[in-house]
Amino acid sequence: MMVGVAEIPRKSSSRTAKLASIPLGIAGRAAVGFGRRLAGGDRDEIDAELTAKAAEQLFSVLGELKGGAMKFGQALSVMEAAVPEEFAEPYREALTKLQSEAPPLPAKAVHRMLDQQLGTRWRERFASFDDVPTASASIGQVHRAVWSDGREVAVKVQYPGADEALRADLRTLQRFAGLFATVMPGTDVRPVLDELSARTEEELDYRIEADNQRAFARAFDGDPRFLVPHVVASAPKVVVTEWLSATPLSAIIQKGTREQRNRAGGLLAEFHFASPAQVGLLHSDPHPGNFMLLDDGRLGIIDFGATASMPDGLPAVLGRMVRLAVDERFDELTELLYTNRFVLPGKEVTDREIADYLRPFTDPIRAESFHFTRAWLQKAAGTATDFSSPQFRTARTLNLPPEYVSVFRVLLGSVGICAQLDAYAPYMRILSEWLPGFTDDRSEALE
Template sequence: MSARGSAGLAVRALRKVTGADTQETDRSTLGLVVQTLGEMKGAAMKLGQALSMEMDALPPELRQIVARLQSEAPPIDSEEIAAIIEDELGAPPERLFAEFDPKPLAAASLGQVHAARLEDGREVVLKVQYPGIAEALESDFSNISVVARAAGFTSKLLDGRDYVEELRREISLETDYLLEAERARAFHALLASEPDLLAPAPIPERSTSRVLCLTRVRGQTLQRFLDSNPDAAARWRVSEQLIRAVHGPFFAAARIHADPHPGNFFVTEDGRLALLDFGCVKSFRADFVEALRTFMRSELRGERYDPLAGVRAAGFQVDIDEASARSLLTETVKIATRPLRTNCYDYAQDTSVPDMRALGLRRTVDFLRIRPPPEAVMLGRAVGGCAQNLRALGARGDFRSVYARLLERTGPTSSPEERS
């Protein structure tokens, strides 16, 4: 089952539980659902974060409440946080930092974030992992894997075991904060040449596998930026920055930030866009990236392009006749590339998500017979989330040129493994 299909099932379940299928929705009940997902943390909370981005599937009141899961989940006690810090770093936070705020700045699915100041005066944030969260994630995915195996035995078309394993592997890596520190360092370097983009830098001497220290970025989340009712110029600026922050590292360095909910983007007072939280960063094969680069360039230049050859080059498995595959892929491409085929696209009027859903319902069996490689799951998460954020921003402008400039600046890609 696709990530969008799983989200759709969960949306329908939540609507039933909360009464959102009726004309009146009990906001206290919705709040209870959010609180429950937040207290469960781990995979359950990640589901809630994904649901908050499903703008078409949720009623406004449910969407607003679930959106709190992006950074405002119920925190754990400050005494427990201090104990984790001392256990990991060898001393209590008041001895490790010139200042430490026991009240969290944010509480998310795997850990919560506290403000601090180093002895040299630098402002930092400390991300502290919840106790037992790695084991909880493993248990969650073991249960999901049982369902995936059962579906695979029922029908090859429904066999999602490879995709569940991909999600399990990538999300489990989010519990390794030393790996996240390395990913943060890489993105800090990748964005260093972009004056209006930034990523925090890790502080290695105050980081372990369960505690991550990063330089602090001040600003407002993308959601709060939207709530401030920005003008058209500001919406366009942030939209353009968002595309470069998400797609730029993919084409330049074969890696992408794959956790695109609005809480992971900060708009700073001086107009920059900061990319936060590097727990979920996916690295790709060079030939996979090159296949997508060829496709994008062909679309931008208006050149003839065989979508079937393209998906095969990217590692897709095609189990239907070529005529059916080409017709489905052609329809899919027409919906997905609308911003690339005009010099003025209005994301406030974008209907690509419902149109893609309608196509999926109309040609479900054909979709199931064109199977992407497992690594495409995380790319879909990143690109789909970016598109949802662009729709929320609702900017109007020449997005085609943004992508064209992005591809002009990046040549043939080597994978991270080849660069090392």
């Protein structure tokens, strides 16, 4: 049962202590487990028990704190498919819950926020309003209601104290970044935290989110592939949008049919490549809770608080790099990496090292349709993050320029969800249609 909270815990010292309890708790349980193994306990059984308890503690704390902590947990959920199977299993249920559940804000606090944001006569704007939230986001919760004109709507209300908590959490999590490798081996969380911090302010103003959603809704109005709910009203800490009834991708991941998995995976991939070209924006919050599959086969998209402006679409240099990798023209690719600051200053990397590093990641575009699986992603990610591998040493020479951080995180997140879906997706067609610089004629124009 979820316990009500008056507001996000604001006091920095208490929030820091809760976050610090995660790695400390993991270390303590590891010590206990080591002692039990010395005493003759079954190693596999003990390790499984410790991992499950670590998962429970991690996502309990992140969900309770909300703010930046919960947002970080949601970002981790996309990486789950890349984590080795023996570590991943205990996290799946907790991660899925974190995408849509957290202790709710009491009705009185919700009413106070609505008074402040929509005016004290806000009830006149609704035919009905359900005080029990239907879902929790990282810095707010969602209520179902009926607008005065009869439309069913979703009302997202920001938690009191979300602004202070979000900033404080991200600062604290930066300090603990290295320790989270204990919880999810093979994941580097620092770039994720850096980007979350950079987008903090715009996500705290729901008017910006509303404007982003209006742009997507206009661009995809009547589109046979995508549905974006229209915005009904907005204020700095409240946004009202049309209600979307569909099956969340988190549910399809768990028990969807093969047809649903393939449809969802293909549309998700196309959405992230097509929207910069069609909207001039990139939806930058790729986790399964933000995407749903409608009965008519369209992909529904919600939560536009995090977007990246791309008025010219995705960078053409990215398409050029992918094309060169697919064609195995690694000498040209290496030169392009140097030219565009993808190699750290003072470091050197050879064509052969780049070839060995990138080959596993180009599998999805070597055939008309690619089967995204956890096993494939674990193998690709595992090689790159194995300290003893040549690929890891290559990775240490590479750099991700700031203007590419959001693009890479979103596209890798999209791939992670496709792997969770176990979906077949036509990546070659999607890139040929939507990625500037990828097709031969576009590539030649860049030379």
